[in-house]
Amino acid sequence: MTSTPPGYQQNPAPKSSGKKWVLFGCGGCLGLIALGIAGVVGFVFVVLGAIKQTDAYKIALSKAQNSPALQAAIGTPIKENFFSPMGSASTNNGAGEANIILTLEGTSGRAAVVTATASKPAGGEWQFSVLNAKVAPSGPDIDLLTEGQPADPAAAPATAPATQN
Template sequence: MNAMPPPLPTSHSRGWWSRHWKWAVPLLSALLLALFAGVILLFMSTLLGMMKSSDAYQQALREAKANPAVVQALGEPIEEGWFMMGNISVNGPSGKANLQIPISGPKGEGDIYLEATKSAGQWNYSTLLVRVDGSDRPIDLLPAQTQ
């Protein structure tokens, strides 16, 4: 008697997705989340970079670093913080700025507050002061004749 073995069950060939979806879905989700976060960070850093390169920002920072009362309160070197708040709107030779710029030194921290308008290419400050953390008295950075 020559008995033939029963035929082997045929394996149904499953596709790649049906074999690997359990780890592919979390991985793709994490990649999409990382991509979204990267786009947001790129947008924020570009926006902050543009604001930090503005004349109003740079001039306010120079004034604070050159002011003896600010240097005495914060120490040297005075460094600007990474994240600032406010807005700048410039349209050719005119514009407006309203900013809060964090600064710090070896002795403490504070914020520069500025409000300015730009006319004929020149920034005119209505407010330019530093508030040092822990102090009730702001340090006015505007020259006496412009107040």
């Protein structure tokens, strides 16, 4: 008795729709990650923009850019770094507080970090308690509050009157 083996049947080719779902799932996850990163970057730019609108920031930047000592140390023109300023500035009922750090660059390839601390009474002007520039990496500290102001005559040593012969 001869028997013929049953025919070999091949399974049909797998459908490619499974790959589409995998790509859709990965794309969705990557999209959520990209959306999260975009949200963080947007938040940072909103915060930077809010600080740049304050008068404390504008005064600190102007004093730093117009400082002869800082210009000599890092070159002119003095421009802000991309992620500058950092810190906080707030006003409430006309009174305000600001703690700002500016990163500035000059044409000499050197940079400076300006630290500003200021307060504002209601209806008053910004008063800086700290406005200091540190030239990186090992340059001088420049006090932008006292630069260009005449020396205090009370702090100078008194000279003895000339004697007459």
